[in-house]
Amino acid sequence: MQNHAVLSEKFNADEPRVNWHDETLWWVRQKRDRAANQIPEWEDLREMASGIKNNVLSNLSGYLIEFEKRAAENGIAVHWAADAEEHNKIVLEIIQKHGALSIVKSKSMLTEECHLNPYLEGHGIEVVDTDLGERIVQLADEAPSHIVLPCIHWKKEEIGELFEKHLGTPHGNSDPVLLTRAARAHLREKFLTARVAITGVNFAIAETGEFVICTNEGNADMGAHLAEVHIACMGIEKIIPQRKQLGVFLRLLARSATGQPITTYSSHFNKPAPGQEIHIVLVDNGRSRQLGRPDFRSSLKCIRCAACFNTCPVYRRSGGHSYHTAIAGPIGSILAPNLDMRNYADLPFASTLCGSCSNVCPVKIDIHQQLYKWRQVLVEEGFAEPGKKLAMKGMATVLSSPGIFRKAGSLGRWLLRRMPFVVNNRWNPWFKQRDMPQAPKQSFRDWYIQNKKTSK
């Protein structure tokens, strides 16, 4: 059964590997801290970004209409997709209209969410993911495990083996430079022959109708500028009101994501190049429903930096695949239940509620509060795990009756002393990775009753 507990147990079978994954992500968090600490006004920037996004959500319909108008004036074709299926159909239609059979795609978590790749492949279109990390997981037939660092869970020796198999790199070679050069040559050929390029959108500006794509590799640009048709896929929440607000977001985004002051390329697309077409697909897919949830709507402020992933102790030690959804980590855990409560009921429980995520979020989403609130909603809707429900009810009974509490306590202490095997076994989840505590000879209550008589 797909749930976070089961999947992360698999991930944790290899403890040294988990330690490596944990340390690598924490190092990325530290790079973020170093970058943030160099900006004295960092907290003011976060507050400003949060305020801007709050304004966007409160006038989203107005900004969407404005964006559509300006973009259309600039010669960009604007499409609207109510859900994933419609998004996929629209993209396929554009590709088929141009008779393209092989296309390139740069990073877009929205297209992951819509399962675009398998859909297009099912219609005979070859999709090449051009971000190096995404290409690696694509060749390995896996989903990305992190929205910014897609193959953070892969070691270079494993990538070397994968490239030997698919790109013909020398056996046993795991040199990152050599492997990157091999990918460069391989993907260059794809860029040069693709007639359609699909990209995501980091920010769309209502006032001007332009949109911005941020990459370090330059793969979005290589795809878009060499293709006849550029299809940009965008969640409706990616709108910001004015161009000048990019100053705030572009200062926060890369520093939060990787600790860089800015990504190598921050490309602003205003009009199609002569002879070229640009299409933008505005996608709802549950976003307007989330917008209607007062407790959870602020999750739509997300700018997909993944700072929350990098700091989360649970994500670091369970890996993105344990979340079985396109966007993993803390933000994913408050977005996914909106899409499908039944299948993602486990995610808000995959947390210690430590709050580190809320602390690093550049747009001040109260992620840890929402994780807690989702738990209430899920239990009320009847999606709590039966075992957990039973255990909680049992605990409530014991803890609400002093008499039962005392009896349970003395029985427990007696069992731990005389028959430890009753609890020290695989039926006891506590015992999986911990020793049971030492049982004291008497409870504090009994000791107090006994001793207070003799004091004074």
Add this chain to the structure above:
Amino acid sequence: MNSREKILASVKESQPEFSALPEIESRFADTVIQIEQYCSVLQSIGGSVHIVNGEDEMVTVLSKRFGGNAKKISVGIKSNNLTSDFNLNEDPHSLEDTELAIIRGHFGVAENGSIWVTEEQMGLRALPFICQHLAVIFFAEDIVSNMHEAYNRIGNSTYSFGTFIAGPSKTADIEQSLVLGAHGPMSMNVFLLRQ
């Protein structure tokens, strides 16, 4: 009702009470020109920087690194022995074998070592991405402090395409090892022109 109507109706119905747009604090403005900061940040992100008195000096520096018969193109730079002029009617695919491209930039941003470049400075949009090595020249006094200043400078100007370029193309997807030259240029050579 088509999807557009459906989505807009659903959004309008669901959106929260109006929340005012905050004004970008003027205290973020910083009009000091930070050449040293620009140079040190650019170098830390893998770019190289040279201060020159004229385009000829730039060409001399680049000729030492890039010789031979490899294709070298310049846009908006006066004629020289190193590069051939750019032909706007070229198909971007034919730029594939460009070893070096030299273009002009509008201004640099000190806090992140980037340069704002727009389409007419690139000739074709693909050029600054498809070349193996990129060189950009702009006036040293055209360095702004941070991104707020950058957007003040850009203002309402119209461009069909523009980009901030910060150093060479790069990736750290293979076990977090930084490699310069992912799909875009493998080196970024910035020339600051003193007037």
